[in-house]
Amino acid sequence: MIRVKWVFKTKLNLDGSICKHKARLVVRGYAQQYGVDYQETFAPVARYDTIRLLFIYEEQLDGVVAPGKEDYVYLLRKTLYGLKQAPRAWYETMDKHLTKLGFVRSQSEATLYVKTDDVQLLIVSLYVDDMLVTGNQPGLIQSFKDEMNKVFETTDLGVMTYFLGMEVMQSCSRIFICQQKYAMDMLKKFKMEDCKPVSTPMITNEKLSKDDSFEKIDEGLYRSLIGSLLYLTTSRPDILFDVSVLSKYMHSPSEKHFSAAKRVLRYIKGTIALGVQFSKSAEGDLKLLGYSNSD
Template identity: 45%
Template sequence: MRPVHWLLWTLEAKPKGARQRDTLKLKAIRFLLAYATRHDMKLYQMDVKSAFLNGYTNELVYVEQPPGFEDPNNPNHVYRLSKALYGLKQAPRAWYERLRDFLIEKGFKIGQVDTTLFTKKMDNDLFVCQLYVDDIIFGSTNDELCKEFGNMMAKEFEMSMIGELTFFLGFQIKQLKEGTFIYQKKYTRDLLKRFKMDDCKPIETPMATNAKLEADESGIKVDQTLYRSMIGSLLYLCASRLDIMFSVCLCARFQADPRESHLFVVKRILRYLKHTPSIGLWYPKGASFELLGYSDSDFAGCRVERKCTSGGCYLLGRSLVSWSSKKQNCVSLSTAEAEYIAAGSSCAQLLYMKQTLLDYRVKLSRIPLLCDNESAVKLDNNLHIDIRHHFIRDHVAKGDILLQNVGTKEQLADIFTKPLDESNFCRLRSELNVLDARMIM
């Protein structure tokens, strides 16, 4: 056996059942923020000290004696772990399982869709708790329940109360009297500085309306590492900046062989961020909590494969919690077919969100899905469309989804499928409650 310092190895380390996911998607954070804003809940944050030292391991795990702490009588022996050790691959799962069992024992219900969400109903009050490894976000319609939860957790684990939720996973969060604002201003400025674009000339839109990106095989090659780094950084910014979603996803298609023409478009996105560094999502209080979806598609917008781009956005009242911009897997023969396929993808997303809302004790049916192509709405049978896209008809028949037609000007998902002129771009951005921090604070 080769010598190692704190190197861990495992015997019989196969997990019993599927590994529980202890990561939290940014979408779940927006979901929680929208729910808390609607129900006038103040969210707080706690941090667990040495979280990975609190989990019990179910597997047989041994660790070599650390240098300087060897047993003189048994220098070649190893230690058997009774608790997880920092760096152990089982440590995140062991910590999650211990915390999960503790909360369930205290009467909390685990989410059926998101297993990092825990809720507890007490009389007319609801307490919600969201986990992200060693960070805990929680809130309630009754502030006394938050105090009780904080005391309960502090008695069981070594924890520190950070206070009101203001910064999480790169999000800057402002919980105001009129609503909640989510933005990434600090991250945006750091991004511009990292790529030496902090002194660039600002521009009003992320992409020109006549921009047509192609493979450009005769173009000048650029540093692939730099290009991928820019795309990766911008994709993380899309967690709150839906206004750059389409442009970034379009540029991401050329990461395998980037050219100067592609880098030029990416730099234009950075110039747009220079113009709008403090834009973010605004979740107003007092709005309804009905789920609504918008579905849209361009036609053969991809100049390389002639495939369409599906776009969708999903709101809880006036709070935008999810959006997407993705190239379709197949080539469509008509605009109706492209729109119908996009509606199918949006239907699946709405069904997922409907199930997630059940964990918040919210039941919905006949969720409106708005599409601006009347032929796609009325489509009953088309042999050219793969059968896997027809599940939307089944859910319409069941009453889960209500597919409706909407005017082109009212189609909010347009911003995810094509480059727009400045007036339409700013109008849709505003209607989706993507605002500048200076307008709110």
């Protein structure tokens, strides 16, 4: 028998205002035992295995106990949030359904599906229970949404403006992605919202090392900061090299390393609106460009 609980969450709009309040019933999956309650939990990246769903017993939740059946338990017939095998079961369900609709799964990215012919193109990308859809014909996209609504209860959020902490601005000729709100929240988290901006993320010719002569700092704090910076590199490739260097010292950070990391925050403060822009070429065709530099 596995206990359950309610998880309450407030979803915010891009401007920080309240979008809606959500209540979700979840299973306390940490109580599951491997080999007894579940077998496979792998969420796909490149390969797939067959999963067998187990029936899990859970106790009745406070407030929804059936009168006269207080000592009864529920038999869970499908996966619920919190089970270790839930992400895997959900992916398998989506994979089967998209395949049934005629999509072909990418061989290199297990969550990317493509449906195409000589004229039409439809691309679907999965991120757990979120889905990004794009295509070359609006009617084709709408038909896909209608097909999904026949099987799943979905919410259409329209043209993408915010996803996984990224702000997305679209026009006919470009797509601009930034993480301005995320960056501001990060500055507040590390009490750097009032810091003085700098023009470069690191000091020229500064050499970081594992020198033990500097005072050590809390590893948890340093790792949290570097982890936050790594997520920001999604739309800020200009700090990727610096954050990569700083990440080498997460096992034993010193005051010097922490000071260098805070300088990256000061750089972000002065360049908070920067991001990545994808522009349509004048020729109208798709060109893949790559840049490299000698070490």
